[in-house]
Amino acid sequence: MKIEAKSGSVAWKSPSNIAIVKYWGKYGNQLPANPSLSFTLSKSITFTSVDFDVDPKRKELELDFAFEGAPAPKFETKIRSYFSKNSADFPYLNHLKLSIASENSFPHSAGIASSASSMSALALCMGSIESRMFGGFADKKQFRTRASHLARLASGSAARSVYGGLVCWGESEAVADSSNYYAVPVNEEIDEVFTTFQDAILIVDSGQKSVSSSLGHKLMVGHPYAEMRYFVARNHVEQLKEIMQSGDVKAFGKILENEALALHGLMMNSDPSFILMKPNTLKIIELVRQIRETEKMPWYFTLDAGPNVHLMYPLEEANRAEKLVKEVLMPFTENNQVIFDHVGKGPEMIKE
Ligand code: PMV
Numbered sequence: 179m180k181i182e183a184k185s186g187s188v189a190w191k192s193p194s195n196i197a198i199v200k201y202w203g204k205y206g207n208q209l210p211a212n213p214s215l216s217f218t219l220s221k222s223i224t225f226t227s228v229d230f231d232v233d234p235k236r237k238e239l240e241l242d243f244a245f246e247g248a249p250a251p252k253f254e255t256k257i258r259s260y261f262s263k264n265s266a267d268f269p270y271l272n273h274l275k276l277s278i279a280s281e282n283s284f285p286h287s288a289g290i291a292s293s294a295s296s297m298s299a300l301a302l303c304m305g306s307i308e309s310r311m312f313g314g315f316a317d318k319k320q321f322r323t324r325a326s327h328l329a330r331l332a333s334g335s336a337a338r339s340v341y342g343g344l345v346c347w348g349e350s351e352a353v354a355d356s357s358n359y360y361a362v363p364v365n366e367e368i369d370e371v372f373t374t375f376q377d378a379i380l381i382v383d384s385g386q387k388s389v390s391s392s393l394g395h396k397l398m399v400g401h402p403y404a405e406m407r408y409f410v411a412r413n414h415v416e417q418l419k420e421i422m423q424s425g426d427v428k429a430f431g432k433i434l435e436n437e438a439l440a441l442h443g444l445m446m447n448s449d450p451s452f453i454l455m456k457p458n459t460l461k462i463i464e465l466v467r468q469i470r471e472t473e474k475m476p477w478y479f480t481l482d483a484g485p486n487v488h489l490m491y492p493l494e495e496a497n498r499a500e501k502l503v504k505e506v507l508m509p510f511t512e513n514n515q516v517i518f519d520h521v522g523k524g525p526e527m528i529k530e
Contacts, residue, residue, distance in 0.1 A: 181232055182313045188306035189227035189528035192299035193219045194290060195339045196377055196480060196488050198434055199414045200441045201347065203398030203407070207264075208330050209358045211398065212411035213348030215418060216338045219377060220522025222284045224292060226299035227529065229277040230307050232270075240275040247281070257300070264331045268304070270311065278303075284517060290379065290486070293391075297336035301329035302525055326360035334395075337361040342524025344368055344422070350412065352419040369425030374493040374521060378503050381515035382458045383485045389445070389452045391483045397448035407444060411437075427492060431478030434490065438481040445483075456485040458510040463487065465506060475499065493520070 195216040203211035239261060243254035257278065261271055280299065284290050305315075305325040315321040322340050330337035330347070338345040338361040346353040347361035355362050365373070398404050414433050421429045445452050459481070466479050466489060477491035477499055489507075491499045500518060508514050 180313075181234070181311055183232075183310040185229075185231040186307075186310050187227060187229045187529060188303050188310065189225070190299050190302040190306070190525055191223050191225045191528055192295050192302060192339055192525035193342075193522050194222040194224075194292065194295040195219055195335065195345065196490075197335065197338075197482065198418065198430075198437065198480070199411050200437050200482075201334050202395065202441055202444060202483075203401070203404060204334060204395045208334055210334055210348040211404070212408040213346060213350035213353070213356060213415045214335075214338070214411070215344065215346050215364075215415055216335070217372075217375060217377065217521045218339055218342050218345060218524050219519045221517060221519045222282075222290055222295060222379070224280060224282050224295035224299045225528070226278065226280045226296070226303055228279075228300075228303040228307065230310075231275040232273055232311060233275070234273050236273045236275065239271050241278070242276075243278045243280070245280050247279075253280075260297075260332045264328075267328065267331060270308075274307075285384075290381075290517075293333040294335040294339045297332035298325070298329045298339035298525060301325045301332065301336065302340065302527070304328055306527070323360050330360060340525060342522055343373060344521075346415065348415075350415045352416040364419075367419065368422040371425045371427060371492050372422050372430070372521070376491050376493055376496050376499065377519045377521070378489040378491075378499065379517040379519055380462055380487040380489060380503070380507060380511045381513075381517070382462065382487060382511055383456050384512055384515070387454060387484055389454065394445060394448070394452075394483055397450075398444065401444065401448060403444060403447060407440065410440065427476050431476065431490070434478045434480050438479060441483070442481060454484050455481070459485045459487060461510050462489075462507055465510075469502060469506065473498075473502070475502065 195218045197216040199215040201210045201214035302325045326337045326340040337347045341363040343365040345361050346356050346364050350356045480488045
């Protein structure tokens with residue numbers, strides 16, 4: 179294999195995403211039991227830069243990792259294990275020295291799942307390194323497909339953060355070219371209202387989760403409701419395609435909330451059972467529904483695998499929603515932590 183660039187530096191910034199239809203349950207090497215749909219966000223971002231050096235005489239990967247300016251042995255071990263588990267996907271890796279530096283735009287302690295942004299940023303950097311080493315990809319689509327595939331191997335939801343807007347990962351009859359191996363963008367097909375959708379992230383508890391999502395996925399094997407769950411999720415993706423094409427915010431919100439509660443219901447019915455919601459998660463959900471009725475506010479909640487609430491609404495309601503969040507919902511957050519985020523355009527290359 180001819181190596182074109184022997185050393186260099188690449189950098190990407192990549193956002194987190196919030197799932198509308200949840201990925202919960204997997205098989206094989208990080209393949210999803212059902213298709214999932216998500217919005218890529220804008221403000222919750224990881225910046226990652228990688229200095230690389232290629233030496234065909236090197237026999238083993240050399241790696242160092244710094245998070246927010248300081249060595250981070252825990253993350254470094256995670257990245258090493260990602261590379262060694264997937265060595266078939268990185269046949270050149272033992273000849274490399276990688277120096278990785280990463281930081282988040284949001285406080286690490288906010289309890290926001292950072293694996294989607296961090297692992298997509300790293301996967302995009304690896305794609306750029308491959309591009310530099312081997313003379314480029316055929317086109318942008320091939321590059322992003324490769325990056326999404328590499329991101330998926332680290333964290334399923336990260337596969338979706340490689341694109342902006344509405345993204346689908348997992349085979350669905352409703353989404354052209356969808357695949358279990360990588361995510362695809364589905365933007366052209368949706369009403370404008372969803373291209374600027376808002377997401378207020380209410381931090382209810384910033385502590386470490388008691389159960390990791392990788393354990394949660396494992397508990398779906400043999401789960402009594404697993405098959406029905408996958409059936410419902412597949413239907414939701416199909417229904418959402420039409421709903422999002424027509425711009426029906428109410429129908430969208432109904433599925434959004436159902437998905438969040440189904441996810442947490444599955445956790446509660448796992449063996450062993452676990453609960454990630456906190457009392458204030460439920461308090462906020464209750465108030466969101468109440469205000470929707472009394473104020474005719476078209477906002478809807480969702481949750482990822484944790485206690486924090488994502489509150490979603492159209493851009494035209496942003497002023498009213500932000501005021502209500504600050505006045506009514508903030509007291510139920512931890513230290514008034516709310517991130518007003520929105521659907522974003524996806525990752526950006528900082529340096530190649
Ligand atoms: O990507 P993982 O393995 O951390 O799993 C993500 C699971 C959820 O956030 C709960 C749902 C999703 O589709 O993002």
